[in-house]
Amino acid sequence: MLRIRLVPVLLLRNGRMIKTIRFSSYRDVGDPLRTVRVYDAQGADELIFLDISATVEGRNHLLDIVSASARECFIPLTVGGGVRTVEDAQQLFKAGADRVSISTAAIENPDLIDEMAAYFGSANLVVCIDAKLGERGRYGVSTHSGTVLLKRDPADWAVEAARRGAGEILLHFVDRDGVMDSGYDLALLSKVSRAVSVPVMACGGVGTLQHLVDGVRQGGASAVAAASIFHFTDQSPIKAHSFMHDAGIPVCLIY
């Protein structure tokens, strides 16, 4: 039976791992490689690197971090942040990425999804949707690391992205990023996962291990991602897997 994936997220900026709250208030939280080693040893099913460096130098750091991680751990690496062209993606794959995630560039130029899927295959292409609450509590899609909000329904955009060739939707709840409070937005998560036939990975808001279970059970997520809970609390991927297993969710267990 296919296992539900538990995926720690590493947010990177200029070669360092950072923490944000609702995509702002950056705080340095350390050396990414050390963290990669820990998550790998603790049985993470996949790792996601999201880079928000705005400079070429920062991007080069990302390539170095991906390469160093691919040399050390034999689990899948999904990498995103600033990917705008097939060449950008190629560079990441070459550096050791197994899957590439695109976000702003995809909604600005949806043809990019078709182009990348035709080249790399859908299965290796993730479209990240940064869902953010706008006026009157309606969700829109935010771009440019949460600074711009488009009046586009995230579920509607997910359907288009999947139709064009996205192999997975990474649904990121911007308003819950780094808050570790109320879990994923289960209503939106379940709306998106029911709307598309590709897997959906949820991210943003996890504060307890029960939130992971809820994301799967109520939200229909195929993969559950989180950052802060693994970095700032004594919860680990090992404990998370075992909690999910006890709740009856199929996961990989470390023997």
Place this chain on the structure above:
Amino acid sequence: MIAIIDYGLGNLLSVAKAFEEVGAGKPVMVTRAPEALEKASHIVLPGVGNYHIGMQNLRRMGFLESLNEQVIGNGKMFLGICLGMQMLSETGEESGQTEGLGWIPGRCRRLRAGDLKLPHIGWNDLEFQGDHPLFQNIAREREFYFVHSYCFDCPPEFRVAHCTYGERFAAAVQRSNVLGTQFHPEKSRETGLKLLRNFLRMPC
């Protein structure tokens, strides 16, 4: 020497690194040069991408002849991973009909996953022939990492492992010195490395 073919569509670094880890000092070379296969004892065709583009690249780079010569002619040990396994088929149906390597009968078609999400992404278990050398010392409950929407529909005599996701499909295939895995051993933790070690130990 272990030659890993770079045809523009692979997670080459991961595959090379995994083989360095298990190769017991055997040199590992990532190559774009068809003539380099002459010096190899083992040939690996990785794959992240589209069937049509994969075959097109192999043809354009001149790998078809050298692969046929070294793998079919000289019987060198060969492992195709994911797309690299799918291209062993006679035809592929991703992006129209494409002629494959044709080393194992059958076609590569879309996985019939029914109501399940597609692509099939993540960790899944296998049913394998217990005595098969590729799976020596691998426990049945161990998971392997898959990421694909297509599968290799080939006759049962070439299948050495199955996975079930909507349907039961070939997870690993073999025809004498030619082997393939639909999953990614280079991304399947210690279990995957064990499988690669087994592959290197198989007698030609």
